[in-house]
Amino acid sequence: MKKFIILVIISLSAAIAHAQTLFESCEDTPGISTVYVSKAMISLAGDLNIEANSMDFGKIASKIDGLWIMTAEGDKAATLKDKAKNAFNNKKYEKLVSVREDNETVDILMGTAGDNKNECIIKAFEESEATVVIIRGTFTLQDIVTATKASR
Numbered sequence: 227m228k229k230f231i232i233l234v235i236i237s238l239s240a241a242i243a244h245a246q247t248l249f250e251s252c253e254d255t256p257g258i259s260t261v262y263v264s265k266a267m268i269s270l271a272g273d274l275n276i277e278a279n280s281m282d283f284g285k286i287a288s289k290i291d292g293l294w295i296m297t298a299e300g301d302k303a304a305t306l307k308d309k310a311k312n313a314f315n316n317k318k319y320e321k322l323v324s325v326r327e328d329n330e331t332v333d334i335l336m337g338t339a340g341d342n343k344n345e346c347i348i349k350a351f352e353e354s355e356a357t358v359v360i361i362r363g364t365f366t367l368q369d370i371v372t373a374t375k376a377s378r
Contacts, residue, residue, distance in 0.1 A: 248313040249294045249360070257302030263293040265363075285373035290363040291343065296356075303356040310358045314347050322367075329353040336367065346370075 252258045268290045298306040319335035335347040339362055348359040 248309055248358070249296065251309060252296045252306065255302070255305060257300070258296055258298040258306055261293075261295040263295075265291050268293060286363075286365050286369050289365040289369060290361060292360075292362050294360040294362075296358045298356050300354055303351075303354050306356040306358065307351055310349055310356070314349070319345075319347060 249260060249262070253260045268287050271287060296306055296310075314335055319337035321333060322336050323332070323334040325332040329352060331349070331351045333347075333349045335349070337345050337347070339345040342364055343362055344365060346361040346365075348357075348361075350357045350359075
């Protein structure tokens with residue numbers, strides 16, 4: 227049992243390391259734009275009762291610990307796509323949604339990040355554009371559904 231617990235802890239640590247390593251490696255890559263939004267800034271946005279894309283952000287803002295965004299165009303889009311595939315194409319993330327249309331793909335993944343935290347990954351890829359969004363916090367799928375329903 228002790229070995230199992232240690233294995234689970236190591237696995238969860240590896241999942242967290244993937245997201246952090248992806249963002250850090252993108253920060254050092256010319257042509258890939260990175261944005262980090264802290265818990266404090268997200269809390270402020272939640273206090274402002276912001277609604278975006280039919281979602282009441284205030285409903286889940288207090289449960290989000292951080293937001294990491296990476297974008298690239300042209301030749302660097304392929305670099306970001308490769309980095310994201312290496313970081314998130316494993317069994318630690320469950321694919322929730324996958325949309326394919328022409329040369330565009332959007333995948334939404336969910337996984338655990340340890341310490342009762344979850345991680346939602348949004349990958350939006352086009353032929354010459356790539357965007358990866360990582361949202362980490364204590365939110366659940368039910369929280370997201372509730373926030374979406376509240377704004378309708």
